[in-house]
Amino acid sequence: MTMDTMAVKVVRKTVEAQDITSFELARVDGAPLPAFSAGSHIDVHVPGNITRQYSLCNDDNESHRYRIAVLRDAASRGGSQGMHEQVHAGDVLTISTPRNHFPLARAERTLLLAGGIGVTPLLCMAQRLAAVGADFELHYCTRSPERTAFREEIAASPFANRVHFHFDDGDAAQKLDAARLLATPDAGTHVYICGPTGFIDHVVRTTQAQGWDKDNVHLEYFGAAPQDTASDGSFEVRIASSGKTYTVPKDQSVVQALLPHGIEILTSCEQGVCGTCITRVLEGECEHRDLYFTDEEKAANDQFTPCCSRAKSAVLVLDL
Numbered sequence: 089m090t091m092d093t094m095a096v097k098v099v100r101k102t103v104e105a106q107d108i109t110s111f112e113l114a115r116v117d118g119a120p121l122p123a124f125s126a127g128s129h130i131d132v133h134v135p136g137n138i139t140r141q142y143s144l145c146n147d148d149n150e151s152h153r154y155r156i157a158v159l160r161d162a163a164s165r166g167g168s169q170g171m172h173e174q175v176h177a178g179d180v181l182t183i184s185t186p187r188n189h190f191p192l193a194r195a196e197r198t199l200l201l202a203g204g205i206g207v208t209p210l211l212c213m214a215q216r217l218a219a220v221g222a223d224f225e226l227h228y229c230t231r232s233p234e235r236t237a238f239r240e241e242i243a244a245s246p247f248a249n250r251v252h253f254h255f256d257d258g259d260a261a262q263k264l265d266a267a268r269l270l271a272t273p274d275a276g277t278h279v280y281i282c283g284p285t286g287f288i289d290h291v292v293r294t295t296q297a298q299g300w301d302k303d304n305v306h307l308e309y310f311g312a313a314p315q316d317t318a319s320d321g322s323f324e325v326r327i328a329s330s331g332k333t334y335t336v337p338k339d340q341s342v343v344q345a346l347l348p349h350g351i352e353i354l355t356s357c358e359q360g361v362c363g364t365c366i367t368r369v370l371e372g373e374c375e376h377r378d379l380y381f382t383d384e385e386k387a388a389n390d391q392f393t394p395c396c397s398r399a400k401s402a403v404l405v406l407d408l
Contacts, residue, residue: 120151124186131184140167143209159205196276198224203283218247342394360396368407
């Protein structure tokens with residue numbers, strides 16, 4: 089599996105809020121960047137041989153730059169720390185072309201609900217919706233004003249009157265009341281949610297409780313909650329093309345177990361969030377641990393995310 093990549097220069101590195109820095113990227117050769125649509129992300133090859141996904145948060149009409157924003161994560165596995173500490177203005181990075189697993193649907197009305205750094209794809213969506221004169225609201229929840237990226241930029245934007253800020257450290261009246269906001273399901277309204285797992289789960293549970301059609305609720309996780317791996321055991325994977333079988337130890341992922349045998353599966357997030365590593369399953373039963381597939385897709389049992397998911401059966405036969 090391959091992916092188109094290109095070299096870009098970091099034109100600007102800007103502190104946008106406490107622990108959040110944006111990076112403006114342009115092609116090294118000065119040519120226009122490939123077009124993208126609101127909700128798109130790119131893979132960034134971070135120093136230390138790490139690849140991480142970041143949503144594009146600039147106007148999707150722009151072809152001279154991509155802008156991403158990165159939260160410094162205290163539990164970083166190297167990605168956010170590398171971006172904050174090792175990447176500087178003038179540096180050259182390798183990135184993928186944009187992909188979009190979180191596209192905007194045509195809707196009579198759109199509700200955008202952002203938690204923390206999850207604002208990045210939703211900010212791009214807000215710019216697109218405002219540009220076409222669509223009916224929308226952006227609700228942006230953060231811990232405090234100091235941790236709110238692009239706050240001044242949003243306040244000065246043409247759609248500022250459509251944005252509602254909600255701060256955890258503010259008074260109760262201004263905090264997001266998801267039950268009230270989503271009290272009346274509407275077939276013409278689509279809801280987009282992005283942010284930490286807890287935030288997304290809370291909003292999704294609210295839409296379910298209020299009777300929203302799940303096809304009108306769209307979400308993108310920015311990180312998976314830690315998995316309890318204490319009861320994990322080993323299992324076998326068989327490669328369909330060669331017939332060879334390999335053991336996946338209890339403390340390794342399928343991706344990690346296959347790599348020493350020369351079988352490389354392209355990964356990005358390594359948490360089952362992005363879908364980069366999706367692999368077809370020909371036989372066996374998966375134990376899905378991703379946040380990417382729908383319940384129906386998981387039940388089909390014909391594909392899985394080898395970066396984090398495992399096997400319920402003794403053997404998985406993979407289409408590799």
